[in-house]
Amino acid sequence: MALALVSACGGSGAQDDEAGATTTPEGEGEADAQSDDADTDDADDTDTIVPEADEPPEPCDMFAQDCPEGDKCVPEIVGGQLQQAVCTTVVGDTPYGEPCSLVEGGQGYDTCDDASWCFNLIEVEGELVGTCTPFCTGNAEDADCPEGYACQLSAEGPPVCVDICDPLVQDCPGNQACYWTNSHFACVPTTAKLETGQPCGFINDCDEGSMCLSAEVLNGCSEASCCGDYCSLAGGDGPCQAIDPAYVCEPFFEEGMAPEEWADVGVCVLPQS
Structure with a gap:
């Protein structure tokens, strides 16, 4: 490119006012992971059951999706911030590109299917909603996404397929x-x-x-x-x-x-x- 431009994006994980530098020009912004208004009745109303976790979730690789069958590798959410990727039980069936929400219980539970995760959460009428986003495939050096998406890489956040x-x-x-x-x-x-x-x-x-x-x-x-x-x-x-x-x-x-x-x-x- 002929012009001098700033190539990093601000923000990582949850939506906040501070910008974080990345090694590539991508950045993510998501709102707080849990709504103050959420309660267990909301989860029950959607027939979505969050399994009780007896042990801390296992770390994993979002590119490889190397979790046991029935799990997916997604960022853990702590205090509204995206943390390390962990194996989380799939509790939803919404495909990528469709609206989604988090499921109370933490650890990245969401209403998306096993091929996507709930990203870019914003508050709408008191409820946090986002979009089911496909996982990047390959690796950091040769990342790929479904048609119409590009893999966004960040030193401070997970790899994520974003709309071109x-x-x-x-x-x-x-x-x-x-x-x-x-x-x-x-x-x-x-x-x-x-x-x-x-x-x-x-x-x-x-x-x-x-x-x-x-x-x-x-x-x-x-x-x-x-x-x-x-x-x-x-x-x-x-x-x-x-x-x-x-x-x-x-x-x-x-x-x-x-x-x-x-x-x-x-x-x-x-x-x-």
Whole structure:
């Protein structure tokens, strides 16, 4: 890519106000794992039974899914934060892409089937809901996901398949926005929703339609990096100059390197040549 940009995402596991650096540009944000309003009657109403655990859950590998039959390897949730991956009994049957919720009992129990886990939880009318998300397959060096997804890797969170998206359309669900993740544009939870020109530390600090860019390509950025807007190359420089007269719409990718589906993606920056 021709432009200098911040390649890490903020946030890990649960939704909070602090951003955590990652070795790759992905980040996750999930809300608190347990709702204060949840009770055992809610679980009974859905005919979902959480088995009683006599011993601590066994650690496992989310890529390998190396748990005994009837279990799946998902992050344990402690105090609203994603922790190490552990073997958890499958208690739901909801497929990936569908809404889900946590099941009271901790240790990552959710309403998803054995091929997915409940990710990106947000509070809706007092209840925590998310989306069943498929597991990444392969390994950290060669990760894969079902069609339409990309594997998001993070030093602070588990590997997770996220929706591939269009940054010009911003076609992500819920509290997510479309950010570059070193190999794909993918849906990632936003952390701070900072406006254009505001200092940022991670790509998903910025509001949808923008990303965290190095100060050297921006005008008047007072910190090491600030939020800058995406633009359509076909639309010319006009929309960028409405933000700052010095800006032009520069290609996001180096010449000849843009994937077909993102060939029109540009960023509003100072002229780079």
